[in-house]
Amino acid sequence: MDLKKLSVRTVSGLIYAGLIIGCIFWGLTPFSCLATVCALLAVYEFDKITEKMGSGGPLIMGLDMLGVVMLVFGRLFYPLVIWVFIMLLRMTLQLYIKSTTPITSIAKSFMSQIYIGLPLGLMVLLADVRHLHAVLAIFILIWLNDTGAFLVGSMLGRHRLFERISPKKSWEGFFGGLAFDVIASVLFGIYASTFFGLEISVYGWVGLGVVVCLFSTWGDLVESMLKRSLHIKDSGSLIPGHGGILDRIDSLLFVMPACVIYLMILSEIGL
Template sequence: MKTRAITGFFFVVVMLGSFFAGAAVYSIFFGLLAIVCLQEFYGLLKKSGSSPNVATGLINGAYTYAAFAALFHWDVYPEAQTIHKLVFLLVPAMLAVFVQELYRNTDKPFQNIAYTFLGIIFTIVPFSFFHALGFVTNTGFSAHIPMGFLLMLWANDTGAYLVGRQFGRAKLFERHSPKKTWEGFIGGIIISAIAGYVLSIYFKELEWKQWVSMAIIISVIGTLGDLVESMFKRSINVKDSGGILPGHGGLLDRFDGLLLAAPMVFTYLYFIFN
């Protein structure tokens, strides 16, 4: 428990520090987190006997994140007028996944290709949407919304754990996550919504109703993301995605709620600001 608490404290400090260090550090930091999550995903697949194209997948993942992150820095640095053209280099980069499989002697080449792209879709794309939350206001970089996202996600996880542990009776989805309960699920939504309202007092980019709506989306979709990751790990008989965080497991375990929630929250906010 002590190791878990110490690791959690320093992880939160480093994460929150990345928000205040500027747009470049924010982009690089979460890009690195995305790549580590992708590496953990491929590692789990290899343990199960699958053979994704790890090196090519990591290169494609890094480039996918960087290409879309660069689009937002175009607004921060107007002199980079042609930076959007980097996105088109994704075409030959993605084709390399198919071509490389021609030179590998494996029994299931298209399964390998599918798992390689699934890793990018499951980890890199959500982190790209999360990164975009820092620029969704169309006024340059602002750390308030992505920071608020994580604070509400953590509030949901904490609320669900505490309420579920104290009052939990009815199982939410026992087949994939035996410890989750409906009571904890509802408690997490309430605690996250309260956190959203508190954030609205200090962060004025959104009205309180929008912060609370964002909290509800994070709680509901984030819980589904948690269940999807649990389903994936159970399908390959693995408990933790990795051991990079002592006492906490892997990064993929820590960001499972973000994977489905970030794209949904960005979509919601995009229509608010546009």
């Protein structure tokens, strides 16, 4: 990557991170609104990149967008009930759409809900039940994993991690990202548990860092697999140097559900 592209990527990444951090410190409502905007943009991108597989038109896209909005606010009872109704309506509407691949069309809608809406809804739920700063900790660990993987992979990367899907990723980069996350997790556990609203042991923090590293990597690889199967490089061009919003949040979509489950387990065992 040349210096100009790296500069553009860095600046846009900092703006993206600043927007997230600003909304986290602003409060739950602004953060929920940001999650909603991300969900809508991601569903729009997903519909566009899978258009060759069939499209139900503006009505179906609008319904899918409404569905992910309801999931983002799914911590509340009525939005969740409305989402269930939307899914039933979505399948019913397929009866009136002339398509030779109705299962594919319905599956696309359901995938956009589960792949995009559910993780972002769990993220808002975590912010509400635990603390907004808990979500900030997870974001920081994702960013540190990306930074460590990039730096170590660029300097020492020799052994391909998953060449069939992502030829540039290396085992050295993976362990670099893991090291960054584990070190940061130890420091968070010792000095910042109260600030992040996660009163867990240092061992619990280290486990959280490992979970973030693993699922961040898998999330990135899964999106790479989807793009490779669709023969595209990026999901969009919204964020200079990064591609689309899906390219930016691919790790997050895997990390958030995994972290919610992990923190629930920790609560049960009292670690």
